[in-house]
Amino acid sequence: MPFKKLHAHILETLERLKITTPTPLQRSSIPVIKSGSNTFCTAPKGGGKTTTLVLTTLQKLRCEAMGNAPRAVVLVENKEKALALYSTFLSYTKNNSLRVYVGYEELHIDIQKSEIFEGIDILISTPKAMKKLFLLNGINTSQLKLFSIDDAEFLNKSTDAGAVISITQSIKKCQYVVYSEKLHPQLKHFESYFMEHSKIIEA
Incomplete structure (x- = not known):
């Protein structure tokens, strides 16, 4: 079954990249995420x-730029994963106007603030870097529609999980999607904070 x-x-873009058939996870999760539900998506590596x-x-x-404030945020574990995901996004946004920005702890916070202020649509960041942006009023979340966490196993570290909870408590209304290989107890714990009424998709 095609997309x-x-x-x-x-x-x-999928045609250009020769991606023709969705994986079991994609087949079951994309309609649920499109519906606006908070969602836990679990699948093995390569799923x-x-x-x-x-x-x-x-x-x-x-697939189009709008306004100046980010409308989507993606949290990842570290700089390497942030840059890898940024590269992936760029391969999908070549032919549209979406503006993707990547931030991480090693990049000076004032640089991040000024570049984000110029206008972005998608922000890729680490929990610590994003929390610092919040503390310094370096990010406007009033237009945020989607907040995703990729390979969320790293949130088993309490400091990162605490940063995520702190960030989400400052966001008024948003859809959350958490991706991981398994639904660990720490991730399930997020139901008490920002993953209310979430759906679980396992593949």
Whole structure:
């Protein structure tokens, strides 16, 4: 079964990248995420979690730039993963106007603040870097539509989990999607904070 009911830009990009058949996770999770539900997506390594994240983010933002404040945030474990995901997003946004920005602890916070202020649509960051942006009023979340966490196993570290909880408590209304290989107790614990009424998709 091919991908269906996605934005025309996304379908063109999938064709260009020769991605024709969704994985079991993509087949079951994309419609649920599109519906606006908070969602836990679990699948083994290579199950298509990151591609699902990219596709649903582009779909949510309708593949076009709008305003100056980020409308999607993706948290990852570290600089290496942030840059890798940034590269993946760029391969999908070549033919549309979406602006993707990547931040991490090693990049000076004042640089991040000024570059984000110029206008972005998608922010890729680490929990610590994002929390610092919040503390310094370096990010406007009033337009945020989608907040995703990729390979969320790293949140078993209490400091990162605490940073995520702190960040989400400052966001008024948003859809949350958490991707991991398994639904660990620490991740399930987020139901008490920002993953209310969440759906669980396992592949």
